Amino acid sequence: MNEKSHIVKSYEEQLLLLKDTIVKMGTKAEKQLELSIQAMVRKDLELAKKIITDDEQIDRYEFSIEEQVVNLIALRQPMAIDLRETVVALKISSDLERIGDLSKNIAKRIISIQEVISSELIKGLEIAGLKTVRQVNLVLNSYLHRDKDITENVWNSDEEIDQLTNSNMEMVLKKLETEKNQIQLTQLLFIAKNIERIGDHATNIAEQVYFLITGDYLEGQRPKG
Amino acid sequence: MKSKISAKGVNVYYGEKQALKNISIEIGEKEVTALIGPSGCGKSTFLRCLNRMNDVIDICRVEGSIKFDNLEINSKELDVVRLRENVGMVFQKPNPFPKTIYENIAYGPTIHGLVQSKQELDEIVETSLKKAALWNEVKDRLHEIGTGLSGGQQQRLCIARAISIKPEVILMDEPCSALDPIATAQIEELIDELKNEHTIVIVTHSMSQAARVSQKTGFFHLGNLIEFDSTEKIFKNPGNQQTQDYITGRFG
Numbered sequence: 001m002n003e004k005s006h007i008v009k010s011y012e013e014q015l016l017l018l019k020d021t022i023v024k025m026g027t028k029a030e031k032q033l034e035l036s037i038q039a040m041v042r043k044d045l046e047l048a049k050k051i052i053t054d055d056e057q058i059d060r061y062e063f064s065i066e067e068q069v070v071n072l073i074a075l076r077q078p079m080a081i082d083l084r085e086t087v088v089a090l091k092i093s094s095d096l097e098r099i100g101d102l103s104k105n106i107a108k109r110i111i112s113i114q115e116v117i118s119s120e121l122i123k124g125l126e127i128a129g130l131k132t133v134r135q136v137n138l139v140l141n142s143y144l145h146r147d148k149d150i151t152e153n154v155w156n157s158d159e160e161i162d163q164l165t166n167s168n169m170e171m172v173l174k175k176l177e178t179e180k181n182q183i184q185l186t187q188l189l190f191i192a193k194n195i196e197r198i199g200d201h202a203t204n205i206a207e208q209v210y211f212l213i214t215g216d217y218l219e220g221q222r223p224k225g
Numbered sequence: 226m227k228s229k230i231s232a233k234g235v236n237v238y239y240g241e242k243q244a245l246k247n248i249s250i251e252i253g254e255k256e257v258t259a260l261i262g263p264s265g266c267g268k269s270t271f272l273r274c275l276n277r278m279n280d281v282i283d284i285c286r287v288e289g290s291i292k293f294d295n296l297e298i299n300s301k302e303l304d305v306v307r308l309r310e311n312v313g314m315v316f317q318k319p320n321p322f323p324k325t326i327y328e329n330i331a332y333g334p335t336i337h338g339l340v341q342s343k344q345e346l347d348e349i350v351e352t353s354l355k356k357a358a359l360w361n362e363v364k365d366r367l368h369e370i371g372t373g374l375s376g377g378q379q380q381r382l383c384i385a386r387a388i389s390i391k392p393e394v395i396l397m398d399e400p401c402s403a404l405d406p407i408a409t410a411q412i413e414e415l416i417d418e419l420k421n422e423h424t425i426v427i428v429t430h431s432m433s434q435a436a437r438v439s440q441k442t443g444f445f446h447l448g449n450l451i452e453f454d455s456t457e458k459i460f461k462n463p464g465n466q467q468t469q470d471y472i473t474g475r476f477g
Contacts, residue, residue: 004475011474077433079460079472215462 003081011076018068018089025061026092026140029099032058033136033198036106037129040191041122043110051107058100065093088212092143095201095208099136102194102201109187117181121171121188128164128195135161135202143209154206155218161199168192226253229394229424230275230298235289237270237279244270246448248289252394252441257416257425259435259456262445263471268428271445272396274298275426276312277305293394310337313387317399319379321371321386326363329371329382330354333390349389357385358415377408384415388423395419397427401434413438432472436460444468 006012032051039047069090072078078086135154142150172188179185210218230252237245245267252258252275260268270279277298279285291298298308321329330350333339340346350367354360359381363374371382380400387395397416401409416425416438429435435442436456443453444465452465463469 004470007474079432079436080463080469082473083461 014068014072014076015078015082015085018065018072018085021061021065021068022089022092022096023140023144025058025065025096026136026143028054028058028061029096029103030133030136030140032100032103033129034133036103036110037126037133039107040110040113040129041126043113045111048107048110052104055100055104058097062093062097065089084212084215088208091208092205095204099198099201102198106191106194109191113184113187117184117188118175121168121175124164124168124171125188125191125195128161128168128192131161131164132195132199132202135199136205139202139205139209142206143212146209146213148210148213151206151210151213152218155203155210158199158203161196165192165196165199168195226256228252229254229294230426231290231292232271232274233290233292235271235274235287235291237267237274237288238286239282240284244448245274248450250443250450250453252424252426254424255420255422256441257420257427257439258441258443259439260426260428260443260445261430261432261435261472262451264430266445267448268443268445269398272398272426272428275394275396276309276314277303278314280305310390311392312394312396313390313392314396314398315380315383315387315400317402319376319383319403321374321379321382323370323372325368326354326371326374326382327367329386330389333386337390339390353385353389354382356388356415356418357381358411358418359385375408377404377411380404380408380412381415384412384419388419392423394424394426397425399429400427402430409434432460444471446471 006015032054035047035051038044039051069086072082072086076082135157138150139154141147142154169189169192172185172192176182176185207218210216228251231250232252233249235245235248236243248267248271260272262268273279274287274291275293275298279287287299289299293308293312296308297303322332324332327350330353331346334346334349340349351360351364354363359378362378363369363382371379374382380403384395384400401412404412413434416427419425427435427438439456441453442456442459444451444459444463444467446467452459452463452468454464458464459468460472463472469475
């Protein structure tokens with residue numbers, strides 16, 4: 001539905017600000033994720049440190065969204081599409097915060113990996129990671145443009161990330177049997193799992209955006225890899 | 226849900242002007258139906274069709290069928306007094322009789338011949354005031370004048386008066402618009418209680434009140450019933466763009 005403006009302009013502005021904050025937070029979270037994959041591939045420790053420091057920005061966005069949502073509910077009593085806009089913003093912001101946090105966690109683990117890891121393993125993680133970046137990017141676009149089709153695509157393609165994660169973990173586990181750098185390899189297991197979790201959060205956001213657009217819930221069990 | 230009132234193809238005219246256009250709606254028994262819409266949309270006109278209050282307006286003409294159970298409300302042969310015995314009404318501004326609290330309640334049951342003795346009448350006064358959640362506040366001053374009560378108390382007195390003759394349906398036309406938030410909450414709590422025994426139709430300008438008290442909501446606009454659905458659906462995900470524009474406060 002293409003919405004008209006509210007009669008009360010300040011209400012309209014508050015809802016636009018909320019949407020804008022989500023988009024900014026999402027863009028930052030997506031960037032953090034993308035950089036964490038980059039830092040892993042390039043073994044760039046400086047970049048990894050920057051990711052860790054920058055995570056605070058995402059937390060600040062989350063706080064701002066929480067505050068805006070509580071104010072809207074208390075002072076405007078949003079209804080229908082506005083109610084969904086408000087409630088969904090709160091849920092999306094907590095998924096984005098988790099994406100930011102998991103990206104930060106990837107960065108932390110990179111720092112302790114150093115350079116003894118085979119490029120084959122890193123390659124597998126990179127593929128899964130970039131796929132996840134794409135999912136986050138798409139779902140944010142579906143939020144921005146209220147695009148139900150993209151939402152459903154994101155929701156349906158999480159399975160691929162799950163499959164990539166499984167094969168990445170198998171590869172790492174195999175190495176663990178033969179190689180000595182077990183601490184570093186274990187870090188890779190966590191990175192693989194973080195990427196998979198980020199994919200799940202993108203799926204959660206897809207569900208929220210679908211609800212926002214349609215007022216209905218995406219049906220059925222999410223396909224599992 | 227069993228239907229208590231069933232309107233089909235109702236048209237209402239004030240002289241040349243058509244105030245309601247082809248309204249069909251099912252009012253469920255023992256639930257609260259809220260009618261919302263901008264001023265002049267026809268919601269109060271529709272409410273007044275349900276107990277033939279439009280009869281008192283000379284230029285008003287009602288067409289179509291409104292059935293109360295199996296009784297045709299619009300029938301010329303209908304005994305309007307009996308109808309109103311079964312379809313009570315509470316108005317925007319509390320309008321107690323300029324008589325004592327006791328007399329306000331006792332009047333209806335007495336003229337409708339529902340009581341045989343003083344004791345029976347006392348009982349009706351007490352239960353009506355209890356059901357209207359007013360008993361504790363007035364039980365020691367039943368013989369004081371009703372108009373001396375606070376606005377919220379007066380409105381509950383009017384509700385007690387309406388329920389004293391045990392109507393099956395209660396119509397409420399913006400019953401809280403003259404009341405403060407506490408009195409409003411008391412009326413809303415009362416509506417919740419009353420729906421166990423009565424069918425309630427309420428006209429309100431407060432979206433949040435409609436959302437709080439009703440199970441079904443109908444949105445009227447320019448004499449049309451635009452959307453009628455469960456209150457949850459109307460306020461979470463209305464099916465009609467006009468409904469959404471209205472309840473979210475957008476340009477309509």
